[in-house]
Every structure is written in C-alpha cells, then in structure tokens.
Amino acid sequence: DAKTTQPPSMDCAEGRAANLPCNHSTISGNEYVYWYRQIHSQGPQYIIHGLKNNETNEMASLIITEDRKSSTLILPHATLRDTAVYYCIVWENTGFQKLVFGTGTRLLVSP
C-alpha cells in the first residue's frame, strides 16, 4: 500500500507556480521521497527525489519539512505541458526496487 497521501486534483494557471503537497507521516529515516509524473497516454517520468534536504533541478523543486512528514513539489512556472498526474512515493534503499504508486494528484494547468 502507498505510504503517501495526496489531494486527488489541483488547478493552476499557466505561468504561475504549482505547489503539490504530499503527506508521508509514517516515513522512516531511510526512506527517500520521490516524485514522478504521468502525462496522458505516456509512462511515468521521474521528476526529483530527496532524503532530508530541499532539492532543485531543471524540472522542479522539492521542499521536505524538517520532521520529514510532508513535502511539496514546486513547479515554478507551470505550462500547459505540465498537465499530468503527479505521484509522490516513499522508497527505502534496502534492496527492494519496486516503486509503490498511489493514485496521485491530477494537475490541470489552464491558460
């Protein structure tokens, strides 16, 4: 079962920042937070991951709270092509490789 809770849907205006929250209150010390997204009719795409510190790459920023019980994925300037389902996943590097996806957040970016 997924260890994360996400809102089922969110809206964002094009050009504005999209802030997608995720709760993972039972996260353990060895578990990373991963974000993937799935654009319609495509396979999921990796966005970013982090353990404790905030992370930024060319796609997004990941803000993890100090107690690590929640995180926020930030798309700084959302475009129409960012319309997708966004999945927040916790993953522990213990040798098991499977990613456990929940139902994600459906982000709709509108003009």
Add this chain to the structure above:
Amino acid sequence: DTGVSQNPRHKITKRGQNVTFRCDPISEHNRLYWYRQTLGQGPEFLTYFQNEAQLEKSRLLSDRFSAERPKGSFSTLEIQRTEQGDSAMYLCASSFRGRAAYNEQFFGPGTRLTVL
C-alpha cells in the same frame, strides 16, 4: 530514440488466449521492471530483473503470468489464458544500478491490453 520501447502498443484479444509483450530497455540499464496500471490507478509493481535474474515478484503475478529476460537485455511478459480482469496498461521500466541510494526508473509508453 534511446528510451525504453514496448511492443505492441495495443493488443486486443479474446478471453482464454495467450498474449506476449516485449520490452527493450535502455541499452546500458541492467535493471528491468514490469508494472500494471488500470484506469484511474497508479502503476502496480509486478516483477523486477537484475540482468537475467528475476529477483522480485509481486503476488499480483499469478501462475498465468510469466516474465523472462533471457540474455539480460530485452524482456517478455506472457499472460496465459487471459481473463477480462487482465485488461490494463502494462508498463516496462529500466534503471541502472550505479549509485546505491538512487532509483530513477525510466518508463516505456506501455502496452494496452484489452481482453474481450
């Protein structure tokens, strides 16, 4: 295109028939995964290979399902005696076992199976 490829993209079959899907991972990736996704749900893990060895299998992978990766390159997923409940998108992903604390999986476009 050097991404993960899957064939066929779509498959329609009648209940009781056998089907086989193929996945070609990114060439230098030694890990390969199969997931299944039904409408409105996130992908569900089925099985995982490191090189040619099948190291993890989900309980979702019933006896009718079998996956192989004979030479550690491409993989096949076979479903025998298909049932209507097998209708789903079957996704393949690959990754490279390099940095230990890293699990970026690259997904293919999927094979959509419809069982009539």
